[in-house]
Amino acid sequence: MTLRLPHLPGLLPFLLPAVLTGGGVALPLLYLVLRALEAEPQALKEILLRPKNLELLGNTLALLLGVLLLTTCLAFPLAFLTTRTDLKGKRLLATLLALPLALPGYVGAYVLLAATGPGGVLPLPRLEGYGGALLVLSFLTYPYLFLPLRAAFLGLDPSLEEAARTLGLGPLRAFLRATLPQLLPALLGGYLVVGLHVLGDFGTVSLLRYETFSYAIYLQYSAAFDRVYAAWLALFLLLLTGGLLLLEALLLRRLSLARTGKGSGRRARLVRLGRLAPWAYLLALLPVLLALVLPLYALFHLASRFPRENLQGLLEALLHSALAAGPASALAVGMALPIAYLAVRYPSFPARLLERLAYLGYAVPPLAFGLAWVFFSLKGLPFLYGSLPLLLVVLAFHFLAESLGPIRGALHQVPKRLEEAARTLGETPTGAFLRVTLPLLWRGAAAGGALAFIGAVKELPLTLLLAPMGYSTLATRVFSYTQEAMFAEAAPFALLIALLSAAFVGVLLWSERRF
Amino acid sequence: MRRRKVLILIGTAALGLGLAQQPTLTLYSGRGQSLVEPLARQFERDTGIRVQVRYGTDAQILAALQEEGSRSPADVFWANTAGALGQASARGLLRPLGESLLKLPQAFVPASRSWVPVTLRLRVLAYNPQKFKPEELPQSLLDLPRFARERGLVGRVGWTPTYSSFQDMVAGIIALHGEAKAREWLQEMKALAPKAYASNPAMLDAIRAGEVDLGSTNHYYVVRFRRAGYALGLHHFKEGDVGNLALVTGAGLLRTGKNLAAATRFLTYLLSPKAQQYFVGNIGEYPLVKGVVTDPNLLPLEEALAKSPRLDFEKLPLDQALRLLRELGIL
Numbered sequence: 001m002t003l004r005l006p007h008l009p010g011l012l013p014f015l016l017p018a019v020l021t022g023g024g025v026a027l028p029l030l031y032l033v034l035r036a037l038e039a040e041p042q043a044l045k046e047i048l049l050r051p052k053n054l055e056l057l058g059n060t061l062a063l064l065l066g067v068l069l070l071t072t073c074l075a076f077p078l079a080f081l082t083t084r085t086d087l088k089g090k091r092l093l094a095t096l097l098a099l100p101l102a103l104p105g106y107v108g109a110y111v112l113l114a115a116t117g118p119g120g121v122l123p124l125p126r127l128e129g130y131g132g133a134l135l136v137l138s139f140l141t142y143p144y145l146f147l148p149l150r151a152a153f154l155g156l157d158p159s160l161e162e163a164a165r166t167l168g169l170g171p172l173r174a175f176l177r178a179t180l181p182q183l184l185p186a187l188l189g190g191y192l193v194v195g196l197h198v199l200g201d202f203g204t205v206s207l208l209r210y211e212t213f214s215y216a217i218y219l220q221y222s223a224a225f226d227r228v229y230a231a232w233l234a235l236f237l238l239l240l241t242g243g244l245l246l247l248e249a250l251l252l253r254r255l256s257l258a259r260t261g262k263g264s265g266r267r268a269r270l271v272r273l274g275r276l277a278p279w280a281y282l283l284a285l286l287p288v289l290l291a292l293v294l295p296l297y298a299l300f301h302l303a304s305r306f307p308r309e310n311l312q313g314l315l316e317a318l319l320h321s322a323l324a325a326g327p328a329s330a331l332a333v334g335m336a337l338p339i340a341y342l343a344v345r346y347p348s349f350p351a352r353l354l355e356r357l358a359y360l361g362y363a364v365p366p367l368a369f370g371l372a373w374v375f376f377s378l379k380g381l382p383f384l385y386g387s388l389p390l391l392l393v394v395l396a397f398h399f400l401a402e403s404l405g406p407i408r409g410a411l412h413q414v415p416k417r418l419e420e421a422a423r424t425l426g427e428t429p430t431g432a433f434l435r436v437t438l439p440l441l442w443r444g445a446a447a448g449g450a451l452a453f454i455g456a457v458k459e460l461p462l463t464l465l466l467a468p469m470g471y472s473t474l475a476t477r478v479f480s481y482t483q484e485a486m487f488a489e490a491a492p493f494a495l496l497i498a499l500l501s502a503a504f505v506g507v508l509l510w511s512e513r514r515f
Numbered sequence: 516m517r518r519r520k521v522l523i524l525i526g527t528a529a530l531g532l533g534l535a536q537q538p539t540l541t542l543y544s545g546r547g548q549s550l551v552e553p554l555a556r557q558f559e560r561d562t563g564i565r566v567q568v569r570y571g572t573d574a575q576i577l578a579a580l581q582e583e584g585s586r587s588p589a590d591v592f593w594a595n596t597a598g599a600l601g602q603a604s605a606r607g608l609l610r611p612l613g614e615s616l617l618k619l620p621q622a623f624v625p626a627s628r629s630w631v632p633v634t635l636r637l638r639v640l641a642y643n644p645q646k647f648k649p650e651e652l653p654q655s656l657l658d659l660p661r662f663a664r665e666r667g668l669v670g671r672v673g674w675t676p677t678y679s680s681f682q683d684m685v686a687g688i689i690a691l692h693g694e695a696k697a698r699e700w701l702q703e704m705k706a707l708a709p710k711a712y713a714s715n716p717a718m719l720d721a722i723r724a725g726e727v728d729l730g731s732t733n734h735y736y737v738v739r740f741r742r743a744g745y746a747l748g749l750h751h752f753k754e755g756d757v758g759n760l761a762l763v764t765g766a767g768l769l770r771t772g773k774n775l776a777a778a779t780r781f782l783t784y785l786l787s788p789k790a791q792q793y794f795v796g797n798i799g800e801y802p803l804v805k806g807v808v809t810d811p812n813l814l815p816l817e818e819a820l821a822k823s824p825r826l827d828f829e830k831l832p833l834d835q836a837l838r839l840l841r842e843l844g845i846l
Contacts, residue, residue: 052844117724126726206713219846222575223677226841313552378582385582386569469541469569469588472548480548480570485716489549 010429011346014338018354021335024397025361028372029238035375036231047232052216056233060212060240063133063205064198070138071145071194072187074287078142079149081280085271093284094150098143100291102501104458106203106479107494108136111295113207114302114487121298132208139291141197145190152186158269185252192248199241200365203460207482213237214367218461221371231375234368241363296498302491313477314492321473321500324391324463325456329403331396332452333445336403341433344411345419355404362401369398370465391466398462399455403448410444411437450507457500474500539565540777541588543580545573545595545679546764550798557793558784564777573599573679580608580769590772591781596679597625597632597763598686601829604629609767616779619786620803622820623763625829630767633785634794635801637819638684638760640750641737642729643722652750656684656731656758657692660703663729672709673718673730676845680733680762686836687760690826694835701843711845716740719747731758738799738810751814751822761823763803 039047081087082094109132117126127135156179164178165171202214213233220230273280339358342351361369373394377385384390414437422432460475467476474493481490544551548570555566571579573594580587580603592609594600603609609629616631617624623632640652640659653662663672675681688697710727712718715736721727723745737749752758766785768778784790791802795809801816802809809816840846 050844055844117726120724126721126724128726209711209713219677222572223846226837227578229841382583382586386579469543470567472570483714483717484547484549485714485720486549 011342013430014342014433017335018338018342021339021397021400022354022357024393025357025364028369028376029360029364031376031379032231032234032238032368032372036228036235039228039232043228047229053236056211056213056216057236057240059130059210060199060237062130063137063210063212064195066130066134067137067141067198068191068194070134071142071190074138074142075145075149075190078284078287079146079153081284083150083153085273085280087273087277087280087284093288096288096292097146097284099502099505100140100287101143102454102498102505103140103291103295104203104460104475104497105136105140105197105201106207106460106475106482107299107497108140108291108295109133109204109207110478110482110487110490110494111298112136113482113485115294115298121301122294128208129210133205133210136204136208137198137201139287141194142287144193144197145187148186148190149183152183156182188248188251192244195244196241196363196365199237199244200367200461202367203479207479213240214365214461217367217371218464221465227375230371234365234371237365237368241365245363296495299491299495299498302488303495305488306492307489310489310492313472314496317472317474317477317493318496320471321457321475321497324388324395324467324471324473325453328392328395328456329399329449329452331392332400332403333407333449335396335400336407336448337438337441337445339400340404340407340411341437344408345416358404359401361397362399364398366398366459367461367465370394370462374465386466386468388468388471391463391468391471394462394466395456395459396452398459399452402451402455403445406444406447406451407441408444410441410447414440447508450504454501454504454508457497457504538774538777539567540590540774540781541772542566542568542591542593542781543576543589543769544568544570544593545576545599546593551593553797554790554793557790558781562777562780562784564780566781577602581606583771585771587769587771588773589769590774590778591766592630592769593633593764593766593785594630595764596683596833597623597765597828598683598831598833599679600630600765600767601625601627601831602833603767604829608769608771610770610772612768612782613779616782616786619783621805622803623828625765626827627829630765631782631786632763632765632803634764634791634798635803635816635819636680636733636735636762636764637751637801637814637823638680638731638758638762639734639737640729640752640758641719641722641732642748642750643725644746644748646728647748649748649750654753655756656752657688657696657700657756659731659758660700660707663707664703668707668728670708670710671728672704672707673712673721673727674704674709675712675715675718675730675732676840677711677713678715681731682833682836682840683762683831684731684757684760685840686831686833687757687824687826689832689835689839690830691757691824694839697836698839698843701839701845705843705845719745722747733762734813735799738813741812742799754822755824756822757824759822759824760826761820763828764800 078097082090082097087093112127112132112135115121116124160178160182161174164174169177200214202218205212205215206218213236217230217233217237220226220233339354343355373390377390418436419432422436423429427435458475460479463473463476464479467473474497477493478490478497481493542555551568555568558564559566573596576592577599580589580592592600592603604627611629612631617628620632623635642652653659685697685701688700710721712721715732718730718732719736719740722730723740734749737747740747766782768775768782772778786804788804788806791804791807794800795802795807799810799813801819814822837846
């Protein structure tokens with residue numbers, strides 16, 4: 001079915017929330033542009049021609065490229081090793097390798113600062129600036145590349161490579177010309193997510209003192225209170241993000257990888273590692289050690305020096321985090337449902353547009369998005385500014401896209417015929433959805449909600465900009481303590497973030513299990 | 516049975532009403548949470564007045580107050596800098612204060628009489644004592660770049676350009692020596708490739724860790740580190756030098772505030788010997804009222820005051836300093 005005019009009245013219950021969601025993402029961005037354009041010509045010239053902008057651009061791009069390169073060096077061989085070789089314990093390794101997802105970048109940066117240098121847990125010189133940011137971001141974001149690459153390796157059809165070999169290509173050239181293009185969508189998709197994280201990151205770079213666009217935005221907003229320049233920096237950052245999205249779309253265009261022949265694909269033969277196996281373990285254990293074991297060890301070590309009287313603050317922050325992330329993730333699922341439904345059942349231009357808008361909310365760097373909402377709410381919805389509902393709604397807008405994927409996936413598996421049967425029995429589209437489809441969707445919804453929850457608990461800049469007065473979450477506490485170099489005080493808050501996130505990674509794995 | 520239920524219901528309702536009746540004070544704090552929180556809780560215990568705090572930087576709070584306008588829920592603005600209070604006063608956000616409050620502090624009562632100074636801190640130079648002897652350190656902040664150049668400290672000087680006290684100090688250079696001199700100083704500093712830290716403790720931690728060798732900071736941060744057992748040098752420049760600038764923190768009552776009595780009580784509380792002792796003991800700041808035991812490791816208050824240049828603190832050209840920092844690409 002495509003969306004046609006006669007459908008509209010029946011679909012109104014879906015269209016309305018979907019359109020509101022689209023507006024919630026698009027409107028504040030529009031307002032950001034208007035705000036930036038408010039600048040007087042002279043000030044505008046000063047802002048646009050600042051040499052600092054070029055420096056920030058250079059820094060941001062250098063970090064982006066460095067992280068993409070290093071995550072490739074980690075994720076590519078690891079995905080290969082855990083799918084296409086005879087390595088023992090592949091599954092356990094793959095799970096461990098995905099777990100650094102539970103640690104946010106600012107916690108990684110904090111561990112690096114607390115653990116190195118004189119008096120640190122490790123006998124290493126203080127690592128910060130570009131090197132520190134590169135290491136932290138790479139080791140904590142490589143799972144976003146590792147997971148899709150693994151899926152791609154598992155789904156790969158070996159016959160193409162074999163055909164290339166029979167045509168006289170060597171193993172390496174056959175891999176490059178036949179196999180690699182098949183991995184391209186996964187690679188680009190992973191790059192996009194890693195790239196969005198790097199562009200949007202604020203906690204890591206500000207703790208490690210590396211000036212990128214997002215760091216500069218926060219600085220202009222909070223330390224030097226210049227909102228016009230902050231708005232312009234946010235627009236520059238949006239342009240960069242837009243460039244990244246466009247690049248990915250262009251590279252993926254006209255790529256046709258589906259099997260055209262009859263019959264099903266075969267599983268590839270496993271590569272025997274033989275004497276290389278110990279090296280493979282070493283490579284696989286390196287990220288586990290650096291991105292999981294070391295941070296947890298350092299955090300526990302530091303937490304043992306935690307002053308007891310701060311326990312109440314810990315409970316309060318935990319409660320605040322749960323009270324923000326819980327409703328926000330439920331809201332994100334509620335927003336994702338109608339959009340996913342329209343996109344799957346009524347594929348059409350408006351439905352695609354709404355879906356793109358939802359992804360835009362995710363692709364906009366959180367600081368820019370938060371800033372846009374600060375401006376927009378102060379002007380248009382002043383009663384909402386500084387209130388918990390606003391924080392919830394904005395978190396939901398941002399993490400909506402993370403819920404969309406699992407819900408769409410689940411929806412694709414619900415047979416359309418069940419719904420059609422309900423329709424012929426006189427149900428409206430809404431009624432059919434609520435009574436037939438929704439009960440079959442809950443696993444997808446739980447997975448989507450878990451993803452949004454993990455995101456919201458780890459989230460820093462949106463919370464910093466939009467939380468109500470005195471509302472400190474685990475994330476904001478970690479950040480404010482670490483900024484003051486109070487490492488022991490920050491440790492339990494960071495540990496709770498890691499534990500909460502890991503628990504929801506558990507929900508995620510559970511919801512993916514099929515009976 | 517039913518009667519008991521009714522009684523419980525009435526009791527709960529009374530309790531709820533009582534809680535609702537309890538006055539609540541809304542405080543906008545430019546000072547850090549780790550410092551304000553214990554004091555606010557103590558105030559709650561001592562007076563039964565509930566305190567709600569919104570934390571931010573001075574600049575953020577000033578902006579929030581202006582954006583919120585008459586809708587602002589804030590009763591008290593407790594700022595990290597006199598500059599921010601001066602701006603709030605100049606924009607008509609603050610209420611004039613009564614004589615009973617203004618007579619409490621020993622010095623630094625502003626001409627506008629719309630806020631009270633609460634504590635005092637000095638700018639000082641923190642350094643690695645293994646690297647320098649106290650007598651070889653420069654006599655003026657303005658000589659710091661030349662000293663660092665001669666000693667080959669390129670990349671080994673720390674600074675905190677986003678921190679309000681640093682920005683106040685730059686404003687102090689402009690006020691005392693003119694904008695041209697301030698520009699020259701900042702450019703010379705920039706040529707040393709200084710490392711910029713988001714906060715003073717982070718910079719001092721870097722000096723401790725041997726990442727940089729020295730940096731200008733507020734005196735109590737050095738005190739705090741020394742109390743934690745780290746060896747850090749504390750250097751005062753010559754008398755009257757801008758590098759020793761005395762900076763007060765202070766608080767004022769907002770015109771929009773709805774809880775005047777509770778707010779006045781809070782300001783009085785800040786100037787009570789009990790609270791002032793907390794500032795001295797827990798933070799290492801200088802008290803501004805009599806009857807407080809000061810830290811023997813610190814200069815006596817009179818000597819400290821003599822070190823600082825004389826300035827009208829409410830008129831520090833902060834806007835000019837920020838513009839300059841931005842123009843030079845430091846911010």
